[in-house]
Amino acid sequence: MFIEEWYLISLPVSPNSPAMNKSDEYMNKVSILFELCQNHSPHKWDELLKVNGNGNFRMREEVKQLLHNHKKAGAYFNILRKRIENEISLSNKPPGFKKGDRIDRFIIKRIINQGGMSEIYLAKKAGGRSEQLAAIKIMKPSFRNDTYAERFRNEQRILSSINHPNIATLFDHGITDNGYPFLIMEYIDGIPADRFCEQNKLNLNYRLKLFMKVCQAIKYAHNNQIIHQDIKPANILVTDDLNVKVIDFGISEIIQEGVNQPGKKSNFSGTICYASPEQLNGKQLSPASDIYQLGLLLYKMITGKLPQLCLYEDYEANSSKVLSDLSRLLKSRYSKMLPIMAGADLCAIFNRSIVPDIRKRYNTVYSLEADLKHLLNYI
Amino acid sequence: MTENKEVSENEITLYLEEFSRGDKNAFNKLFPFVYRELRQNAHNLRFQFFNMETLNTTAIVHETYLKIIRAGSATYKSRAHFCFVASKAMRQILVNASIKKRALRRGGSEKRVSFDDIHNSVHLSDQTAEELILVNDALEKLENENSRQARIVECRFFGGMSVEETASALDISPATVKRSWNLAKTWLYTHLNSF
Numbered sequence A: 001m002f003i004e005e006w007y008l009i010s011l012p013v014s015p016n017s018p019a020m021n022k023s024d025e026y027m028n029k030v031s032i033l034f035e036l037c038q039n040h041s042p043h044k045w046d047e048l049l050k051v052n053g054n055g056n057f058r059m060r061e062e063v064k065q066l067l068h069n070h071k072k073a074g075a076y077f078n079i080l081r082k083r084i085e086n087e088i089s090l091s092n093k094p095p096g097f098k099k100g101d102r103i104d105r106f107i108i109k110r111i112i113n114q115g116g117m118s119e120i121y122l123a124k125k126a127g128g129r130s131e132q133l134a135a136i137k138i139m140k141p142s143f144r145n146d147t148y149a150e151r152f153r154n155e156q157r158i159l160s161s162i163n164h165p166n167i168a169t170l171f172d173h174g175i176t177d178n179g180y181p182f183l184i185m186e187y188i189d190g191i192p193a194d195r196f197c198e199q200n201k202l203n204l205n206y207r208l209k210l211f212m213k214v215c216q217a218i219k220y221a222h223n224n225q226i227i228h229q230d231i232k233p234a235n236i237l238v239t240d241d242l243n244v245k246v247i248d249f250g251i252s253e254i255i256q257e258g259v260n261q262p263g264k265k266s267n268f269s270g271t272i273c274y275a276s277p278e279q280l281n282g283k284q285l286s287p288a289s290d291i292y293q294l295g296l297l298l299y300k301m302i303t304g305k306l307p308q309l310c311l312y313e314d315y316e317a318n319s320s321k322v323l324s325d326l327s328r329l330l331k332s333r334y335s336k337m338l339p340i341m342a343g344a345d346l347c348a349i350f351n352r353s354i355v356p357d358i359r360k361r362y363n364t365v366y367s368l369e370a371d372l373k374h375l376l377n378y379i
Numbered sequence B: 001m002t003e004n005k006e007v008s009e010n011e012i013t014l015y016l017e018e019f020s021r022g023d024k025n026a027f028n029k030l031f032p033f034v035y036r037e038l039r040q041n042a043h044n045l046r047f048q049f050f051n052m053e054t055l056n057t058t059a060i061v062h063e064t065y066l067k068i069i070r071a072g073s074a075t076y077k078s079r080a081h082f083c084f085v086a087s088k089a090m091r092q093i094l095v096n097a098s099i100k101k102r103a104l105r106r107g108g109s110e111k112r113v114s115f116d117d118i119h120n121s122v123h124l125s126d127q128t129a130e131e132l133i134l135v136n137d138a139l140e141k142l143e144n145e146n147s148r149q150a151r152i153v154e155c156r157f158f159g160g161m162s163v164e165e166t167a168s169a170l171d172i173s174p175a176t177v178k179r180s181w182n183l184a185k186t187w188l189y190t191h192l193n194s195f
C-alpha cells in the first residue's frame, strides 16, 4: 500500500497562468541588469550598473553578487546533478554485507553509513574474549574502478603512516575474496562536529576547545607532509566524552618537499561548499588549503551556519559584510558571556584563515592555534 | 503496480489536455498518480541500468511516460506537460528521500510522517540529501519571488528536461528558458546558505 507523501510540498499552479508575484517586477529588473552586464566584460559592470540601476543600491549590489557567482553556480548544479545521477543509479544497491558476514577476523554487526564510494560497517572481532569493535570501510562494488581503487590505497597508505589521538586509527587492511579492498579502523561512536555543538547547545568555550582538537590533528598531519583536503563537519566525529576524531583521508595527499610538480593540478572531488579557492581553481595545493577549510569549519561550529563568503568570488571586496554577519551572529548567540574584544578577535582569526590570498592567510595551523589559545585565555 | 492504476491512459491524456489549458484541477488529479508511477519506475529501472550507464532523472521521466502513454497517442505538447508534472514529482521524490535520510540519520522518528519505502527507491548519500534540502529551501523562496523561474528550475534541474521541452511546457520561448535558467540557478546558489 502506498502512503501519500505528496502533500508535503505545497502544490503549484498550472504552467501557463502568469501568477505574478508581488516582487516579480523587482526580479524582472534584476534579470534585465544581470543580462545586460553578462553581454559586457566585467570591467564595464560597475559603470553599466550605475547608469542603469535606477539609483537602487540594493538592486545593484544584488546584481553584482549574482554576476560574481554565475560561473560557480553553473558548476555547482552540474556537480550536484551528476552526484544525484550516480547515487540513484549505481550506489543505491543494497549494502553488500549482512549481519553475521565475515570480513577478515571480523564479523559484521550492522551498516553504519554509506559514503560516496564506500560502505562503512560496524563489526566485532570473531572469538575475542571481550567485545572488540571496529569500523570496516569497504569499497562499493559499483565503484570498482582504478580511480577509486587508488583513492582507497591512498587512504590506506596515509593512515598507516600516521598515529594521532585525534585521527581515526587504522588497524588493518586487505582485499575480500571477491576482490573488494577494505580498511579496518577504530570505531568512533560519534556525530559530526557541527551537529554535536548544536545538539548539546555547547557554549563558545567548549566549541573552540573542540575545534582546537581538530587543529591538533591537522597540524600533526601537516608535520607529516600530509594535506587532508576534505575537512568538513561530516569528517570530524565527536563522541559523547568529547573526543574528536578526524576521518576520511581518501583524497589526502602527501606533499613532496622541494619537489615542484609542474602540471600536476589538484583534481578536486570534495564538497564544494568547503572547497578552498585553490581547490576550486585546480591549483596546486599547500597546507594553506586545509587552513581555509579549517576556517569554514570554525565558522560552522560556532554559528551553526556557513558564511555567505564561499559565494563571493571577490572575498576581499566583500569581507566587511561577511565579518559583520559573523559578528552579529556571535552577539546574538553568545552575547551574555562574550567580552566585546572576543567577537572582534574571532572575526580576525576567521578572516585570516579564509582570505583567498595565500600570502595573507595563516601559514601554519600552529599560528591559527596560537591566536585561538590567546582568545581562550580571556573568554 | 496495476492495483494503483486507478487512472486510465485515456483519462491521463484528457487531464493533460485540460492542464495545458490552464486547469489546476487537472494538475491535482495527475500529480499523485505521476508521483507514484515515477517512484516505482525509479526503483525498477535502477536494476535495469545497473552497471550499464548512469540512470538520470531524464531517463526515469521518459521511461515513465512511455509506460503510461503508449505509442504516439499524445502530442509533443502534451508530452511536455507530462514532463512538467513529472519534474515536480521528481523534485518531491528527491526531497522526501532527503528528509527521510536526515530523519534516519538523526535517529528517531520524531516526525509522524510516513515515508513508507521511499528510501528503497531512491538512496542518497548524507551529503547529497543535505544539499538537496538546501536547494529546495532556496527554491521555495524563489517560488515567492518569481514563480516562473522556479518552474524552470524544476523542469531543467529536477526533471532533466531540455530547453525546448521546457519552453513548450511553459509556453515561453527557448531563449527565455535559457536566460531564466541562467539567472535562477545563480540566484539559488547565492541564497543556498542564507536561511
Ligand SMILES: Nc1ncnc2c1ncn2[C@@H]1O[C@H](COP(=O)(O)OP(=O)(O)OP(=O)(O)O)[C@@H](O)[C@H]1O
Pocket: A112, A113, A114, A115, A116, A117, A118, A119, A120, A135, A137, A168, A185, A186, A187, A188, A189, A190, A234, A235, A247, A248, A249, A250, B125, B127
Ligand atoms: N571509523 C569510523 N567510525 C564510525 N563511523 C565512521 C567511521 N568512518 C566513517 N564513518 C561514517 O561513515 C561515513 C562515510 O565515511 P567516509 O567519509 O570515510 O567515506 P567516503 O566513502 O570517503 O565518503 P565520501 O566519499 O562521501 O566523502 C562518515 O561520515 C561517518 O558517518
